Amino acid sequence: MKKALITGANKSIGLETARQLLKLGYFVYLGxxxxxxxRKALEQLKAEGLDQAEVILLDVSDSQSVAAARTAIGHQTDVLDVLINNAGINGGMPQSALTLSLDRMEEAFNVNVYGVVRVTQAFIDLLKKAEQPRIVNVSSSGCSLTLSSDPNWRFYHHKAAIYQPSKAALNMYTIDLAYELRDTPFKVNAVDPGFTATDFNNHRGDDSPENAGQRIVKYALIGADGPTGRFISEYHNPDTGEIPW
Structure with a gap:
């Protein structure tokens, strides 16, 4: 049975992604x-007949918590097939470039960027033992420099001077990570789940967690001929999936 770790898996898109992977026969560690x-999320999944899962205490902003999670999972398996770096925070609102709080910005970067680095580095040894390891960094189309600077883009006026820079930095890390793993079976991509109605955006999104989960799962399961080092948003570009950095 293949195994996946999802950070921030107790609710919303993370939980839906876990649900879909479980239905596909994966064992899922719910970070x-x-x-x-x-535990509440796990009970919800079990009530749906999806019991091949386990909760892992994992705070991506805390190095000790990440190390403890690695130890806990390492006691159960030598191989991890999929890592989905889903945990993230928006940094609170409003987010003016002129008046933003540096403390809040540091907090957002600690989760959205440094947290991804911590988790990836902690679990890379288990991932390297998989035949077709996959890493999905959950990103946002709102951090596309090209789209966000285009007055004709539908979300041009949706600016968030804390959240957007943190996800743009995550995208750059994704490029570097994919480059370092380019001559291996790894596939590493930044995936935008779409403008999804969750508590993350006060349910203002116009798409469902189910669709968001499908987009993430697709790139967690891509074959050997699939893309790597790409920025994917099938929400915005259903034809090729790719959007500009």
């Missing part, structure tokens, strides 16, 4: 920074 919330 949650709050153990009780993780």
């Amino acid at each position: 949650s920074r709050d153990l009780e919330n993780g």
Whole structure:
């Protein structure tokens, strides 16, 4: 049975992604920074008949928590097939470039960028033992420099001077990571789940967690001929999937 780790898997898109991977026969480690919330998510999945999962206490902003999660999972498996870096925060609102709080910006970067680095580095040894390892970094089309600077883009006026820079930095890390793993079976991509109605955006999104989960799962399962080092948003570009950095 193949195994996947999803950070921030106790709710919303992370939980839906876990649900879909479980239905496909994966064993899923549900990373949650709050153990009780993780247990509630697990019980919800079990009530649906999806019991090949386990909650892992995992706060991506805390190096000790990440190390403890690696130890816990390492006691159960020598191989990890999929890592989905889903955990993220928006940094609170409003987010003016002139008046933003540096403390809030540091917090967002600690989760959205450094957290991805911590988790990836901690689990890379288990991923390297998989036949077709996959890493999906959950990103956002709102951090595309090209789209965000285009007055004709539908979300041009949706500016967030904390969240957008943090996800843009995550994208650059994705490019560098994919480059370092270019001569291996790894596939590493930044995937935008779409403008999804969740508590992350006060349910203002116009798409469902189910669709968002499908987009993430697709690139967690791509074959050997699939893309790597790409920025994917099938929400915006259903034809080829790719959008500009």
